Amino acid sequence: MIVVQKYGGSSVATTEKIAAVAKRVAERAKEACVVVVVSAMGDTTDELISMARQLSSMPEDREMDKLLATGEQASSALLAMAMHDLGIRAVSLTGGQAGIITERTAGRARILKIDVKRLREELNKQNVVVVAGFQGITENASWADITTLGRGGSDTTAVALAAALKADSCEIFTDVDGVYTADPRIEADARKLDTISYEEMLEMAGQGARVMHSRAVELGELYDVDILVANSTKDVPGTVIKKEDDEMEVRNPVRGIAHDTDVTRITVAGVPDQPGIASRLFATLAHSNINVDVIVQNVGTEGLADVSFTVQDADLEKAKKAIGPVTSEIEAREVVVDQNVAKVSIVGSGIRSNPGYAEKMFTAFAAAEINILSITTSEIRITCLIARNQVKNAVRALHRAFELEKA
Amino acid sequence: MIVVQKYGGSSVATTEKIAAVAKRVAERAKEACVVVVVSAMGDTTDELISMARQLSSMPEDREMDKLLATGEQASSALLAMAMHDLGIRAVSLTGGQAGIITERTAGRARILKIDVKRLREELNKQNVVVVAGFQGITENASWADITTLGRGGSDTTAVALAAALKADSCEIFTDVDGVYTADPRIEADARKLDTISYEEMLEMAGQGARVMHSRAVELGELYDVDILVANSTKDVPGTVIKKEDDEMEVRNPVRGIAHDTDVTRITVAGVPDQPGIASRLFATLAHSNINVDVIVQNVGTEGLADVSFTVQDADLEKAKKAIGPVTSEIEAREVVVDQNVAKVSIVGSGIRSNPGYAEKMFTAFAAAEINILSITTSEIRITCLIARNQVKNAVRALHRAFELEKA
Numbered sequence: 001m002i003v004v005q006k007y008g009g010s011s012v013a014t015t016e017k018i019a020a021v022a023k024r025v026a027e028r029a030k031e032a033c034v035v036v037v038v039s040a041m042g043d044t045t046d047e048l049i050s051m052a053r054q055l056s057s058m059p060e061d062r063e064m065d066k067l068l069a070t071g072e073q074a075s076s077a078l079l080a081m082a083m084h085d086l087g088i089r090a091v092s093l094t095g096g097q098a099g100i101i102t103e104r105t106a107g108r109a110r111i112l113k114i115d116v117k118r119l120r121e122e123l124n125k126q127n128v129v130v131v132a133g134f135q136g137i138t139e140n141a142s143w144a145d146i147t148t149l150g151r152g153g154s155d156t157t158a159v160a161l162a163a164a165l166k167a168d169s170c171e172i173f174t175d176v177d178g179v180y181t182a183d184p185r186i187e188a189d190a191r192k193l194d195t196i197s198y199e200e201m202l203e204m205a206g207q208g209a210r211v212m213h214s215r216a217v218e219l220g221e222l223y224d225v226d227i228l229v230a231n232s233t234k235d236v237p238g239t240v241i242k243k244e245d246d247e248m249e250v251r252n253p254v255r256g257i258a259h260d261t262d263v264t265r266i267t268v269a270g271v272p273d274q275p276g277i278a279s280r281l282f283a284t285l286a287h288s289n290i291n292v293d294v295i296v297q298n299v300g301t302e303g304l305a306d307v308s309f310t311v312q313d314a315d316l317e318k319a320k321k322a323i324g325p326v327t328s329e330i331e332a333r334e335v336v337v338d339q340n341v342a343k344v345s346i347v348g349s350g351i352r353s354n355p356g357y358a359e360k361m362f363t364a365f366a367a368a369e370i371n372i373l374s375i376t377t378s379e380i381r382i383t384c385l386i387a388r389n390q391v392k393n394a395v396r397a398l399h400r401a402f403e404l405e406k407a
Numbered sequence: 408m409i410v411v412q413k414y415g416g417s418s419v420a421t422t423e424k425i426a427a428v429a430k431r432v433a434e435r436a437k438e439a440c441v442v443v444v445v446s447a448m449g450d451t452t453d454e455l456i457s458m459a460r461q462l463s464s465m466p467e468d469r470e471m472d473k474l475l476a477t478g479e480q481a482s483s484a485l486l487a488m489a490m491h492d493l494g495i496r497a498v499s500l501t502g503g504q505a506g507i508i509t510e511r512t513a514g515r516a517r518i519l520k521i522d523v524k525r526l527r528e529e530l531n532k533q534n535v536v537v538v539a540g541f542q543g544i545t546e547n548a549s550w551a552d553i554t555t556l557g558r559g560g561s562d563t564t565a566v567a568l569a570a571a572l573k574a575d576s577c578e579i580f581t582d583v584d585g586v587y588t589a590d591p592r593i594e595a596d597a598r599k600l601d602t603i604s605y606e607e608m609l610e611m612a613g614q615g616a617r618v619m620h621s622r623a624v625e626l627g628e629l630y631d632v633d634i635l636v637a638n639s640t641k642d643v644p645g646t647v648i649k650k651e652d653d654e655m656e657v658r659n660p661v662r663g664i665a666h667d668t669d670v671t672r673i674t675v676a677g678v679p680d681q682p683g684i685a686s687r688l689f690a691t692l693a694h695s696n697i698n699v700d701v702i703v704q705n706v707g708t709e710g711l712a713d714v715s716f717t718v719q720d721a722d723l724e725k726a727k728k729a730i731g732p733v734t735s736e737i738e739a740r741e742v743v744v745d746q747n748v749a750k751v752s753i754v755g756s757g758i759r760s761n762p763g764y765a766e767k768m769f770t771a772f773a774a775a776e777i778n779i780l781s782i783t784t785s786e787i788r789i790t791c792l793i794a795r796n797q798v799k800n801a802v803r804a805l806h807r808a809f810e811l812e813k814a
Binding site: 082118 | 455461462466476478485489492501504525550
C-alpha cells in the first residue's frame with residue numbers, strides 16, 4: 001500500500017513540530033509505504049520573499065524560484081533526520097530528484113510529467129521518502145533550472161505524486177480539521193463535512209475557504225485521486241474530496257457558505273455604451289494576469305455606462321496601472337475604488353438542478369437587512385457582493401436559512 | 408579576461424551587504440567576465456546545523472549536506488537579484504548546475520571534475536555567473552545527490568572554478584585585509600604580506616591563522632592558481648598566495664608567527680615502554696578521524712612512559728572516547744587533560760635551509776620567561792606548546808626577535 005501525506009508550513013514551523021510530524025509518519029509507515037511532501041517551515045517563504053524585495057523592486061522569477069525552493073529543501077532534509085532519529089529509514093528528495101518535471105514558466109510552473117523511477121526505487125529500499133513540496137525542475141537534466149508551482153504548490157506536489165504512483169491514499173495535513181459548511185470562527189454551528197466533490201471544493205476555495213490549493217483539487221479531479229484533508233495535530237476524521245457520488249444526491253443541495261473579504265471593487269464610470277469597450281478593459285486585465293470577478297455593467301444617462309468588477313486586494317495597484325491607458329483613451333469620467341466590500345456565496349452541486357436558491361438567499365439577506373451590491377453565479381454557486389462589515393451577519397444568516405447545521 | 412571572485416559569509420550577512428557586494432562585482436564586470444562564488448549569509452550555516460542537532464543527535468551526512476546547501480543556493484539567488492537591480496545581466500547556479508562533480512562522501516566531498524560547459528555558455532551570454540559555493544553533486548545526473556565540500560568549502564569552489572576556467576585572476580574577499588606576519592589584534596606592529604607561498608600559507612593556516620581554507624590553498628598549488636586574499640569592504644591591496652619565487656629568497660626567512668589556542672593536551676601516563684603501544688594509541692585516534700599534533704613520549708621510572716599529544720579542543724570528547732579501550736587494556740595509570748595550553752609557531756620557507764632558528768626561538772622565549780612544554784617541527788615551521796595565558800607575550804616576543812615589523 002502506498003500513502004502520500006502532505007504537511008503544510010504551520011505543521012513543520014519549528015523543530016518540535018517536525019519531530020511530532022516524524023512520529024505521525026512513523027506510525028503510518030508501520031503499515032504502508034509512505035511518501036511525505038513538506039512545505040517550508042512556518043514563515044520561511046515570506047521571509048525569503050521579503051529579503052528578495054529588499055534587493056530588487058521586481059525580482060526576476062528564475063532567481064525567486066531558486067531562492068524559495070530552498071525552504072522546502074531544508075524542511076525535507078530536517079524531517080528525514082527526525083525520521084532517522086526514530087530509527088526509521090528515510091531519504092529526502094528535492095522536487096527535481098523526485099522526478100517532477102515542469103514547464104519553464106517561473107513562479108507558477110505547471111507539472112509536465114513525473115518520472116517515478118527514483119521514488120519507486122527508494123520505496124522498494126523500504127525508505128520513507130520525504131519530498132520537498134512546491135518545486136520541480138525543467139526538462140533538460142544537464143541544463144535544468146529549479147521551478148516552483150506557485151503559492152500552495154505543495155498540495156499540488158502531493159496530489160500529482162499520488163496520481164503518478166497510483167497511491168492508495170492522499171492525505172493533506174493542515175491546521176484545520178477539514179472543510180466546514182462555513183468558517184467556524186464566524187458560525188459556531190458550522191459542521192465539518194465528511195465528503196465534498198471536487199467541483200464544490202473548487203468553488204469553496206475560489207471564494208475564500210482557503211483550505212487547499214485549487215490546482216491540487218483540479219489535478220485530483222483529473223486523475224480521480226481521493227484527497228483527505230485533516231488536522232496534523234489531532235486524531236479526528238477530516239474531509240474527503242472526491243468524485244460526486246449518488247449518496248451526495250440526497251444531501252442538502254447547498255453544501256456550504258464561502259466568504260472572501262480580500263476583494264476590492266473597481267468602478268469605471270462614464271464609459272461610452274458601445275460594443276467592445278468593456279471587452280478591451282477586461283482583455284487588458286487578463287493580459288496583466290489579474291483575475292476579475294463579479295462584473296456588472298449599468299447603463300446610465302447620455303449613453304454612458306458604469307462598469308464595475310472586483311479584483312483581489314493584492315492585485316489593486318496592478319489593476320489600476322493596467323486599466324489606466326484604456327480609461328484615459330475612452331475618456332471615462334472616473335475610476336472609483338471601494339475596498340469596503342466582500343463576497344459571500346452559497347456552494348453546492350445541488351444548486352444546478354434546483355431553482356429557487358437565489359431567491360432564498362436574497363430573502364435571507366433582506367431579513368437580515370443586508371444590501372446586495374451585485375450578484376454573480378456559476379453552475380453550482382451564487383455569489384453576492386455586500387459591504388465588508390456585514391460579512392459575519394451574512395454568513396450566519398445563510399447558514400441558518402439553508403439549515404446547514406443539520407447533518 | 409575571466410575573473411573568479413569569492414565573497415564569504417560575513418560579506419553577504421545582510422541584504423545591505425549583498426547590495427554592496429553587487430556594486431563591487433558590477434565594477435569588476437565592466438572590464439572582465441566575472442564568476443562570483445558566495446557563501447551562505449552570516450550565521451545561516453550554524454543556524455541550520457543547530458536545527459539539525461535539535462532533531463537528531465547524529466544527523467545523517469547526506470541529509471545534512473542537502474540542508475546546508477540551501478544556504479548558498481539562497482545567497483547566490485539573492486546576489487543575482489541585486490545584480491539585476493543594478494542593470495547587470497546575471498544568473499545564479501547551484502554547485503551542480505555549475506558542473507561541480509564530487510565524490511559521494513557526504514560532509515567533506517572532494518571535487519572530482521568540473522564540467523564548465525554551462526558556465527562558459529552563461530559567460531558567453533554576457534552574464535555575471537553567481538555560483539553557490541561549498542557544494543557540488545555526485546556524478547550520475549539522474550540520480551545525483553547534493554554534496555558539500557566541508558567547512559570553508561566556498562574557497563575551494565572559487566579556486567577550483569578558477570583552475571577549470573583557466574581564469575586570469577582568483578580573488579577571495581573576506582573580512583580581513585590579507586595575511587599578516589602575526590595576528591594584528593595581538594601584535595600592533597604586525598605587517599600585511601604582499602605575497603606568501605602556498606606552503607607557507609598552509610603552515611600559517613594549519614597553525615591557526617584561519618584566513619583561508621587549507622584545501623583551497625592545496626588546490627591552488629596543484630593547479631598553479633595565484634590567489635588574492637583581500638578585504639571585501641575596502642579598496643586596499645591584499646595578499647597574493649602564489650608559487651615560491653626567487654624574490655622570496657632574499658626576504659626574511661621567517662614569514663610569520665602563527666598561534667592556535669583551540670588545543671588540548673592529553674597525557675596518557677604510565678604506559679608500558681614497549682614497541683607498538685604508542686602506535687596503537689595513535690592508530691585508534693586516526694581511525695576516529697582525529698588530527699593529532701605535538702606528540703611527546705617521556706620514559707619515566709619502572710619501564711613506564713608518559714605519552715602526550717595535542718588535539719583540537721572540539722575533538723576532546725571524541726578523543727577521550729576513542730582511546731578509552733586502549734588505555735584500560737594497557738593499564739595506563741591515568742589520562743590527564745590539560746586545556747591550559749596553546750601552540751605558537753614560526754613559519755617560513757627560509758627555515759629549511761637555515762639552521763639556528765629553533766635556538767633563536769627558544770632564546771626569545773627564555774628572555775620573555777615563557778616555559779616550553781614541548782616542540783614539534785616541519786620543514787618550514789617550528790611549533791612550541793606553551794601555557795595558554797602566555798600566547799600574547801610569546802607572539803610579541805617572536806615578532807620582535809625575528810624583526811618581522813621590517814619590510
